[in-house]
Amino acid sequence: MxxxxxxxxxxxxxxxxxxxxxxxxxxxxxxxxxxxxxxxxxxxxxxxxxxxxxxxxxxxxxxxxxxxxxxxxxxxxxxxxxxxxxHVRIATVDAYERELVDAAEQELGLQAVTWEHFLSGPDSSTYTVPLRRLGK
Structure with missing residues (x-):
């Protein structure tokens, strides 16, 4: 559910x-x-x-x-x-992580992404979009 x-x-x-x-x-x-x-x-x-x-x-x-x-x-x-x-918002520790989170927020149209967005559910492939976008 x-x-x-x-x-x-x-x-x-x-x-x-x-x-x-x-x-x-x-x-x-x-x-x-x-x-x-x-x-x-x-x-x-x-x-x-x-x-x-x-x-x-x-x-x-x-x-x-x-x-x-x-x-x-x-x-x-x-x-x-x-x-x-x-549902905890991802806290970044450096510029690279901030870039990844910013790209994921843009992709999903959200003001904040959570660990759930990256690790489970329908958005679990979220991390691949910012990696491609950033050429990483």
Whole structure:
């Protein structure tokens, strides 16, 4: 249902089906599936090779959108928090990156492009246009 105008109401669905209904973000569902301390399915990113059960974790998934979820650790275990991290505007660090982002904004007719525009969904080929335009 990413990037659509579809809307619905949990209560209406619950009343129609006569069962409890809870609608959750797709990455929250995926997060609950991966919210484990099993080192055979978890791989650390960075210098450490250790998986620590008390540390905050995150998951990102590129598809029709760029979904993200965070797993903060707390006394009762670990929760799953949805995020709209894919909607974060791209921050550039040098002139070359600024050129790429400017070209993508022109191509898409937007005032700001986000990570979702570059990494997922129907605009995921966005980065090739500025590269061609800049002759890179």
């Amino acid at each position: 990413t990037n659509t105008d579809l809307s619905f109401d949990e209560r209406e669905i619950s009343n129609e089906l006569d069962v409890p209904v809870l609608v959750i973000n797709d990455l929250v569902a995926l997060g609950h599936a991966f919210n484990v301390d099993d080192s055979s399915v978890l791989k650390p990113i960075g210098e450490s090779d250790a998986i620590r059960s008390n540390e905050t974790r995150a998951i990102a998934c590129a598809g029709t959108g760029l979904g993200m979820a965070i797993f903060p650790s707390h006394k009762k275990g670990r929760g799953v928090v949805p995020s709209e991290g894919g």
